[in-house]
Amino acid sequence: MKVFAYGIRDDEVPALKSWQEENPTVEVDYTNEVLTADTVALAKGANSVVTLQLDPYGADVLEGLADLGIKNLSLRNVGTETIDFEAAKRLGFNLSNVPVYSPNAIAEHAMIQLSRLLRRTKPMDAKVAKHDLRWAPTIGREVRMQTVGVIGTGNIGRKAINILKGFGAKVIAYDKFPNKELQEEGLYVDTLDELFAQADAISLHVPGVPENVHLVNEESLAKMKDGVVIVNTSRGNLIDTDAAIAALDSGKISDLALDVYEGEVGIFEHDWSHEKLPDEKLADLIARDNVLITPHVAFYTTKAIHEMVYQSMSAALAFANGQTPDNALEY
Amino acid sequence: MKIFAYGIRDDEKPALEDWEKKNPDVTVGYTQELLTPETAQLAKGSDSAVVYQQLDYTKESLTALAEVGVTNLSLRNVGTDNIDFDAAKELGFNVSNVPVYSPNAIAEHSMIQLSRLLRRTKPMDAKVAKHDLRWAPTIGREMRMQTVGVIGTGNIGRKAINILKGFGAKVIAYDKFPNKELQEEGLYVDSLDDLYAQADAISLYVPGVPENHHLINKDSIAKMKDGVVLVNVSRGNLMDIDDVIDGLNSGKISDFAMDVYEEEVGLFNEDWSGKEFPDPKIADLIARDNVLVTPHIAFYTTKAVDEMVHQSFDAAVAFAKGETPAIAVKF
Numbered sequence: 184m185k186v187f188a189y190g191i192r193d194d195e196v197p198a199l200k201s202w203q204e205e206n207p208t209v210e211v212d213y214t215n216e217v218l219t220a221d222t223v224a225l226a227k228g229a230n231s232v233v234t235l236q237l238d239p240y241g242a243d244v245l246e247g248l249a250d251l252g253i254k255n256l257s258l259r260n261v262g263t264e265t266i267d268f269e270a271a272k273r274l275g276f277n278l279s280n281v282p283v284y285s286p287n288a289i290a291e292h293a294m295i296q297l298s299r300l301l302r303r304t305k306p307m308d309a310k311v312a313k314h315d316l317r318w319a320p321t322i323g324r325e326v327r328m329q330t331v332g333v334i335g336t337g338n339i340g341r342k343a344i345n346i347l348k349g350f351g352a353k354v355i356a357y358d359k360f361p362n363k364e365l366q367e368e369g370l371y372v373d374t375l376d377e378l379f380a381q382a383d384a385i386s387l388h389v390p391g392v393p394e395n396v397h398l399v400n401e402e403s404l405a406k407m408k409d410g411v412v413i414v415n416t417s418r419g420n421l422i423d424t425d426a427a428i429a430a431l432d433s434g435k436i437s438d439l440a441l442d443v444y445e446g447e448v449g450i451f452e453h454d455w456s457h458e459k460l461p462d463e464k465l466a467d468l469i470a471r472d473n474v475l476i477t478p479h480v481a482f483y484t485t486k487a488i489h490e491m492v493y494q495s496m497s498a499a500l501a502f503a504n505g506q507t508p509d510n511a512l513e514y
Numbered sequence: 515m516k517i518f519a520y521g522i523r524d525d526e527k528p529a530l531e532d533w534e535k536k537n538p539d540v541t542v543g544y545t546q547e548l549l550t551p552e553t554a555q556l557a558k559g560s561d562s563a564v565v566y567q568q569l570d571y572t573k574e575s576l577t578a579l580a581e582v583g584v585t586n587l588s589l590r591n592v593g594t595d596n597i598d599f600d601a602a603k604e605l606g607f608n609v610s611n612v613p614v615y616s617p618n619a620i621a622e623h624s625m626i627q628l629s630r631l632l633r634r635t636k637p638m639d640a641k642v643a644k645h646d647l648r649w650a651p652t653i654g655r656e657m658r659m660q661t662v663g664v665i666g667t668g669n670i671g672r673k674a675i676n677i678l679k680g681f682g683a684k685v686i687a688y689d690k691f692p693n694k695e696l697q698e699e700g701l702y703v704d705s706l707d708d709l710y711a712q713a714d715a716i717s718l719y720v721p722g723v724p725e726n727h728h729l730i731n732k733d734s735i736a737k738m739k740d741g742v743v744l745v746n747v748s749r750g751n752l753m754d755i756d757d758v759i760d761g762l763n764s765g766k767i768s769d770f771a772m773d774v775y776e777e778e779v780g781l782f783n784e785d786w787s788g789k790e791f792p793d794p795k796i797a798d799l800i801a802r803d804n805v806l807v808t809p810h811i812a813f814y815t816t817k818a819v820d821e822m823v824h825q826s827f828d829a830a831v832a833f834a835k836g837e838t839p840a841i842a843v844k845f
Binding site for chain 2: 292298305320323328450453455477485
């Protein structure tokens, strides 16, 4: 029994080694390279491959694997848009992904960024870095004094709510499909408009589906409190960037944290430090004292990586054993 | 009735105006200037003075104040070490301080800093600032995956524990005088050594009394887990900073956040930008990617400032009426 993993980064190696130790009868081999028509040969002799990459899984790649007798493909991430499903079906592939790495990772990042914005850590740290050690006037706001509106109460939103409760903040929530327990606690408001009217701070935990596109726009911003603090670690298209920038300029938005951005593809995950960042709006946001930008890192914790490796490797093993893992994709 | 306040900063004005509205019978005068023998004149005609300064309340200042008929002194902060109590006694002063501004402010700061260290926000933000938008290899650790040792379970420690519970972290605590509720929850370990052995991260909430002097030193650090994360927002003398620096250099201490420092008087709350920084150890710590230094600002939130103003002014009114407020200082 052999599993071959592509695109293994240094930060994944500990989890991979640990999985290997727990599965001593399985031969595990891996490469840093991603799976392409050129690297398919590396998987020879394996029963299953495990991958994580932006590069597409085209027909040529899948055919290459099939030629080697490999028809089990387990992704370490959630996104499956780059798989040629037609080819996969034709060739009889078993596919799996990892839908949930760690809701905590994302919820923690959202709440850490929120608390940092309230606390004004960015200007305070900047002062300290240049040896200005005066505390005034960089005064903070306590999380517990805020009414925080959580839009979306799925896995991640619920973890965020727990964190907010720990701080003692007042929590109000909105979700098209309310969660029974939260409903019993009386946390929901009936409409987004109500949430906008009451929230000192808002954190988004909804998917980027068409109906949610530009949820935060000029119109919804006008319904929010003056000086609202907004955090988005969900999908870039939830916020109309131009409207957000205008609101920052007017002071309607007091502070903003983004881990996602509508134009992020081709911009995030790249080192622009030696060239001009091609997105000027983003460069402007990065430079602002009251804005925190992170390049889609909310997921990126040791626990999440552990889950991505473990769940995908276990799925690969299951497929090799002729079983159907929970993470198998129906297509 | 008239109250005169010294050292009023801009960030205190909202709270001051709020208090004035709630106490329309009281005339309030104030200045930005600190209380000195010269400025004591400004309080002439007042019943009580409200103050906040690191400058000493000398015999001369107190005498000058008494000479214009004011012998009620209400501090807006907790520290009373800079009062000449002999002179105050001789002149028949009533003195009050504000022992508790907002335990939440301090607890929040410590937990925000801890979560930031775990998340590696300092190097991540530095990358983003120079437009390196790659997430690898700046991987974070989740709060909920940590065992956090809380040393000291008074007001502030207990708030910190609530925040940790919100994150889902495992909490272990130590206190010479255990809290009954926390005891029933089974959160305490029996000894500091137990705590050191089990904790992935440690945060201090004990006073800087002689028995706690250099609690964190070479010996205690050696008992801690490799890669321990330390946070100190309590008193500078709880840590032997040289031993902490050695721990950072060896990697024994993975990350460190300090809001207090044994030699902070004269160093913190000054603007050294553009000048020679007098403490090379601190300059070195400020520059490290895995160290967060803040200049004694844990308290500094709008809520805390609100409490400092409200409580001190209320005490000033009580003294003026011949009453003894709960926060009167016995000396």
